[in-house]
Amino acid sequence: MKHFLVILTMLVVQITLLPGTAFGTVSDTPANINELVSDTVKYDQHVIKISGEVIGDKMVRGETGWININDGTNTIGVFATKKQLNLINFAGDYSTKGDTVNVEGIFYKADPKMGGDIYIKANRLVIVKEGGEIEHPLNRAKFLYAAILVILNILLTICYISKRRILKI
Amino acid sequence: MKYSANLLNMAHYLGKIILLFSALMLIPLITSVFFLEWNTVFDFLNSMGILGIVGTILLLYSPQSIGQLSWKLGMVIVALSWLTAMMLGALPYYFSGFWLSYLDCTFDVMSGLTTTGLSLVQDMEHIPYGINMWRFILTWLGGQGMIVLALVFLMRGLPGAFRIYVGEGKDERLLPNVTHTAKAIWYISVVYMLIGTLSLGITGLLIGQGPVRAFMHGMWISMSAWSTGGFAPQVQSINYYHSLAYETVTMIFFIIGSLNFNLHWAIWTGNRKEIYKNLEAVTFFTTSTILVTVALWELSKQGVYSSTLALFRRGYYTMLSAHTTTGFMTTYAQQFITEWGPLAMVAIFLAMLFGGSASSTAGGFKAVRIGLAFKAVLHDVKQLLAPERAIVVDRFHMGKDIKVEDRFTRPALTIIFLYFILWSITSLVTSANGFSLPEAMFEAASVTGNVGLSAGVTSAALPPVVKIMYILAMYLGRLEFLSFFVLAGYILSKLRRR
Numbered sequence: 001m002k003h004f005l006v007i008l009t010m011l012v013v014q015i016t017l018l019p020g021t022a023f024g025t026v027s028d029t030p031a032n033i034n035e036l037v038s039d040t041v042k043y044d045q046h047v048i049k050i051s052g053e054v055i056g057d058k059m060v061r062g063e064t065g066w067i068n069i070n071d072g073t074n075t076i077g078v079f080a081t082k083k084q085l086n087l088i089n090f091a092g093d094y095s096t097k098g099d100t101v102n103v104e105g106i107f108y109k110a111d112p113k114m115g116g117d118i119y120i121k122a123n124r125l126v127i128v129k130e131g132g133e134i135e136h137p138l139n140r141a142k143f144l145y146a147a148i149l150v151i152l153n154i155l156l157t158i159c160y161i162s163k164r165r166i167l168k169i
Numbered sequence: 170m171k172y173s174a175n176l177l178n179m180a181h182y183l184g185k186i187i188l189l190f191s192a193l194m195l196i197p198l199i200t201s202v203f204f205l206e207w208n209t210v211f212d213f214l215n216s217m218g219i220l221g222i223v224g225t226i227l228l229l230y231s232p233q234s235i236g237q238l239s240w241k242l243g244m245v246i247v248a249l250s251w252l253t254a255m256m257l258g259a260l261p262y263y264f265s266g267f268w269l270s271y272l273d274c275t276f277d278v279m280s281g282l283t284t285t286g287l288s289l290v291q292d293m294e295h296i297p298y299g300i301n302m303w304r305f306i307l308t309w310l311g312g313q314g315m316i317v318l319a320l321v322f323l324m325r326g327l328p329g330a331f332r333i334y335v336g337e338g339k340d341e342r343l344l345p346n347v348t349h350t351a352k353a354i355w356y357i358s359v360v361y362m363l364i365g366t367l368s369l370g371i372t373g374l375l376i377g378q379g380p381v382r383a384f385m386h387g388m389w390i391s392m393s394a395w396s397t398g399g400f401a402p403q404v405q406s407i408n409y410y411h412s413l414a415y416e417t418v419t420m421i422f423f424i425i426g427s428l429n430f431n432l433h434w435a436i437w438t439g440n441r442k443e444i445y446k447n448l449e450a451v452t453f454f455t456t457s458t459i460l461v462t463v464a465l466w467e468l469s470k471q472g473v474y475s476s477t478l479a480l481f482r483r484g485y486y487t488m489l490s491a492h493t494t495t496g497f498m499t500t501y502a503q504q505f506i507t508e509w510g511p512l513a514m515v516a517i518f519l520a521m522l523f524g525g526s527a528s529s530t531a532g533g534f535k536a537v538r539i540g541l542a543f544k545a546v547l548h549d550v551k552q553l554l555a556p557e558r559a560i561v562v563d564r565f566h567m568g569k570d571i572k573v574e575d576r577f578t579r580p581a582l583t584i585i586f587l588y589f590i591l592w593s594i595t596s597l598v599t600s601a602n603g604f605s606l607p608e609a610m611f612e613a614a615s616v617t618g619n620v621g622l623s624a625g626v627t628s629a630a631l632p633p634v635v636k637i638m639y640i641l642a643m644y645l646g647r648l649e650f651l652s653f654f655v656l657a658g659y660i661l662s663k664l665r666r667r
Contacts, residue, residue, distance in 0.1 A: 040503075066377070074404070113476075114411075149218025152218070160229050
């Protein structure tokens with residue numbers, strides 16, 4: 001029994017050490033998206049892990065779809081299943097912080113099956129932090145400046161119209 | 170006194186143009202109201218307020234124009250208008266807080282107005298709809314011509330209007346009256362914009378965008394494509410959409426946008442043969458075919474894109490985007506330097522420098538000048554080979570058959586030479602500030618030709634001297650030098666008199 005367990009353990013360790021497996025073994029992952037797109041040859045068709053905010057749109061097209069994630073250094077497309085995309089509730093824009101996701105998947109620098117697109121095909125997609133609304137409280141100083149400028153413009157316009165009348169233009 | 174009359178006329182037209190510019194800010198202001206972006210609403214209100222004060226003070230100083238404008242003064246007004254628009258148009262950007270400095274803001278305004286498309290904005294994925302609207306209004310305005318718009322609304326029946334019109338790098342006369350020509354240009358542009366918005370909006374819906382974003386992106390991308398501007402609402406440019414359909418529609422519009430307005434008018438009014446006979450259309454087709462073939466051959470040989478579809482979507486699309494000086498990207502900036510190979514890089518340099526058509530929204534040397542340069546060389550060679558007493562007559566077709574003469578070929582060669590000098594200086598300044606020569610030459614070609622593709626050089630971290638050089642290069646490239654030289658000469662002459 002002891003020998004059987006040792007052999008089983010060795011087999012499991014060897015399998016998980018194999019490159020490119022879908023069991024989450026990540027080889028030589030880039031520090032960020034910018035590093036990934038700056039050295040596409042190095043990471044091409046390797047399993048990598050990236051984190052970032054979902055931005056813009058969740059583009060579902062049938063049973064699969066696209067999101068784009070931004071980690072502050074750059075943005076990259078992620079191709080995922082509809083089931084994975086349905087986990088995402090928020091995509092970032094001016095008034096929304098998008099969900100922060102961890103994506104583990106295969107990076108392609110120019111996938112011929114996707115028209116040469118550069119993207120990550122997600123094996124695993126996990127929401128690590130849910131997004132939500134971003135508050136933009138009104139800056140009262142801007143309101144005050146606007147009021148002053150409107151008054152000044154009205155006064156100047158009156159002066160201009162008066163001058164044109166005097167000059168009979 | 171002539172001196173006072175010139176100054177009064179400058180103040181009068183500048184004042185009107187500034188007020189028109191201020192009125193245009195109503196569009197992004199209303200956009201921000203719709204999307205409840207209240208801080209952005211006040212950013213635009215404050216900007217309009219400042220422009221209103223400046224414009225009205227100038228008009229108070231000079232409430233009416235005096236006499237007829239000279240050619241020189243027309244060009245000075247154009248050159249000053251663009252610089253003023255750059256300085257004042259940057260206010261909403263500065264107030265928004267999405268740019269790191271006022272210099273960066275002016276860079277983006279000039280990039281928009283000149284339809285270059287490079288940007289120094291921070292956190293583009295989170296900028297307000299109103300600010301994005303202003304970016305695309307600037308690029309659409311710049312493509313058609315700010316002065317062209319002013320002629321439609323502010324300068325009806327103005328003696329000397331044509332002189333201002335020509336100062337913006339335009340010389341097409343669709344109709345006998347320049348104001349009617351200006352209206353025709355805007356009519357063509359609005360029609361294409363509406364068709365583009367509908368096409369791209371529907372495409373956006375089909376690829377999975379929500380209806381509001383599909384419509385807004387459709388409108389913005391259509392304005393940017395038609396203007397061959399290259400601004401996009403997301404950092405990844407057109408690659409954001411991951412869609413062949415989206416790329417194809419944008420390609421159609423940016424190719425159309427790079428064609429001469431005269432050609433558009435000829436086709437719209439039933440003269441369809443013009444597209445086959447027109448020197449510019451033929452030259453553009455020839456140079457783009459040669460350069461695209463060279464680039465695709467190299468990319469295929471290097472194995473950068475291993476399928477025909479990939480070559481079309483990345484290689485062909487990017488080469489056409491460069492040649493029409495649009496600047497939409499379906500690759501990352503870094504990939505040009507790390508993957509494209511030397512021959513493909515030479516092809517893309519030349520494509521960016523050659524550019525689109527004269528009197529279109531495109532930049533670069535312009536196809537008509539390339540065509541005329543080629544005709545001039547051919548003519549000289551024929552003359553050399555002909556019997557001594559023979560006179561060789563060559564013709565080219567631009568609306569009608571025209572004899573190849575020095576008065577056409579010489580200005581064309583002069584402008585090509587000036588563009589080349591500008592590109593060289595811009596490359597050297599970039600290289601001297603820490604960038605490799607290929608990167609510097611690529612970025613300089615993009616800036617000089619008002620293209621907008623980037624090898625990764627343009628960023629907020631760029632030294633100020635390079636940013637200023639790029640602003641100058643974009644400005645000179647768009648106005649095709651003459652207006653700026655006249656302005657510089659005018660200022661120098663006033664300084665000398667003192």
